[in-house]
Amino acid sequence: MFSKYLTKIVALDNKWVKKLPVETLFTAFQKVVPLVIINVYLHLLIKLFFDPSAIVPAIFHIRLKHLFFAQNLQFLTSAFDYLILAFVAALWTKGYLEAKLDDLGHTKDELLPVLANFALALSYGFATYTYANQSAIYLIGVLFLTYLSNLSYVYLTKWTKGKLNDFGFAYLFWAATILALSTFLYSLIPSQVSQASFNALFSMDFFSHWYGLVLTAIFTPIAFVLGFAIPTDLTVSATDLSQVNANLNAVYQAVMAQLPHPQNPYSVLTTSALIGGVGSTLALTICLLFLKRQKLRRLGLWSLVPAVFDSNKILAYGLPLFFRPLMLLPMVLASTYGTVVTSLLIKFDFLRPTVFSVPIGTPHLLLAFFASQTPLDALLATVLILIGAILIYWPFAKQLEKEEANA
C-alpha cells in the first residue's frame, strides 16, 4: 500500500524534476550550496554567541558588550541571504535561457537577462531588508518574477526571430521594464508580511486547539516548500503570543496551576513540529548520514549542526527541499505526527506543556526539556517524536539515494 503510493509520488517527482524550468532551477540551487553553507554557519555564530539574548552567553553568564564587529557581521550576513537569492536568480536565468533558446534555435548572449534578474532579486533585498526580518525571505515572489522575466525574454526573442542586437534598445527597454515593474511590486508588500510576524493571528483562540495546530502543522511545510517565509511567531523560541503570556502568568501565580492554554503554537508546533526546522528535518539529516551515496552523506554532515539548531537551509538548497513533491510528503507527515503526539500527550496530562521563555538559539530539540514543568517526560516525548520522524523520512531518503544513483 505504502510502496504503491511511494512509487506514484516518485513518478510524479521524476516528471516534475525533468521539466526544464525546474531542472535548471534545481541546478542553480545546488550550485549555490557552498555559499549557503558559509551563510548558515555565519548565522549560527551570531545566533549562538553574538545575539544579546543568545544561549551561550546566557548559560555561561557572559555579558558581551555590544561589539561593533558583531553588528556589522549581522548586517553582512543578512545582506548575504539576499545575495544568495540573487545568485540563484542569475544562475537559473543563465541555465534556463541557454537551454530554451537552444531548443528554439536562437543563439543569444544571456548576459543582459542574467544581470537584469540578478538586479531584480537584489532589489527585493533593498525593498524589504530590516534587521528584524533576516529570515523572512519570500523565495516564491522573487523566483516567480524571475520566471516571468525569463518567459518574456524568450517570447521577445521568438517574436523578433532572434534578430535584435543582444544589448540593443529593445532588450534594454525590456530590462528596464522588468526592473521597474518588480520594484513597484516589492513596494506593495505590507511591512507585516515582509517581517513575517503575525502575532495577533496566532494569538487567536483557534490556535489553542488541536485542530488549529494540526492545520498549521500541515500548511507550514507546504508554505516552506513553496518558498514562503515561515511566520517568526512559530519559529522563534522567545515568543510573545498571548496564550504563552497567559500560561506564564498562571505558572508564576501557582507552580502547578491549571494552564489557560495548554495547547498553543509554542507548546506544540515550535516544540514538536519544527525540530531541526520546518518539517522536523533534523530527522532527515540523520537519515542522510546513514545513506551510502557520499554526496548525500556529505550534505547530511554539513547540515547536522545547523539542523540541531533548527536551520534546514543547507538541505533546502542542497537536496533541494524547495518545490520538491518527493520531500513535501514526509515533511507534512513528520510535522503533523509531532503535533498530534504532543497535543495528545498534553491533552491527557502525560506531560506539562512548554511554558517558559528560553534564550535565543535554544534548539527546538531541547525546548521542551528546558521549558516544560515535567522536563524528563518532555524529553522522552521529544525522543519519541524524533524517532518517529526518522522512520517517516527513511524510505524517502532511500528513494533520494536511488535517484542520485540513477542520475
Add this chain to the structure above:
Amino acid sequence: MLKKMCSFPKKARSFWQQSARSSRIALVLTAIAVVVLAFLGRTWMLTEHQNDRAIQKSRIEPVIFVPGSSATIQRFNSLFTTLNEEDSGSKNHSVLKVQVNADGSLSYSGHLSSANRQPFIVIGFEKNQDNYPTIQADGQSMETVMSDLQSKYHFRSFSAVGHSNGGLIWTDYLENYYSSNNFHIRTLMTLGTPYNFSESSDTKKTTMLSDFIDGSDNLPTDLSVYSIAGSDDYTDDGNVNVQSVLSGKYIFQKKVAKYTQTTVSGDNAQHSKLPENPEVVNLIRELILDNKAGRRGLSTNQLKKEAPATDKDKN
C-alpha cells in the same frame, strides 16, 4: 514476531557498524554536545525561573533616587531622615546606595530590608559632569544597575525620583533601555530637572530635548510623571530656569498616562535644596509613598494654602 523483536538489537548494531565512519563520529560528537548543552541549559533555566518567579511574586516596590550632576549618593540623606522620622517602626524605609564607578563597577552600601514595602535605593554616578554625553552614558549604565538590583532583590515594580540631571538620566533610561518585560515603573518624579538645559526659550530646543522628544514614543504609556520646578525669584531656582523645567511637557504630555507640572516656591525652593523642601517632601509622600495614613506632616493641599505663590499646571 518475538524472534523478529529479539533480532532487532543485532540488526541495529550491524546497521550502525556498516554506516560510514565520518557519520558515526559526527553523530556521536553532536549527541555529546547536545547532552552537555541540555545539562547546562536546564540548570540555567532552573535558576532563571526561580528568579523570575521571585520577581513576579515580590511585594517590594522600591523608590529609586538618582542625584544630579556633581552630587554624590549622600544627596538625599536629609530627605530620608525627614521621611523616616515620621515613619518609625515597620514603616521605616531602609536605604541602599549604589555607586556606579568610572570603570563601570558597582559599589553597594547600606542595606535593603523587605520589612517596608517601599525601601529607598540611591543610584549615584562617579562620572556626573553636567553635559549630554555624560547623561547618555549614565542612562546606559542604569540598565546594568537596574538588572543587577533586580537579580539581587527580585523586584519588578518601582517608582523613580530624579533630582536635577538625575531626572534627565531617568528620561534617557526610560526612552532607550527600559523594558516593560522586566520592570514596571509606576511614577517618575523629577525635581528641578532642566529638560532644555540652560535654554530659557521654548523655541530653541537643545539636541538633548530634541532627542528626548523623538524618543518619547518609547516611554511607558501607563507612567505617571510629576515634574517639580523650584521658583526662587519667579524665573529660576537659583540654578535652573523654570522654562527649561517646563519644557518637560514636550516630552511627556500625551505620551504617558499622566503628566503633572508643579512649581514650588519659598525659602527652600533653591535648586540644591529642592529635595529638602517641605512641600516636595509631602509631594513624595503623597504621590509616591503608599503610607499616607497616620502621617504627621501637613498635607500638600494644606501646605499650598500656606504658600499662595504655588502654581499648578496639570494636563
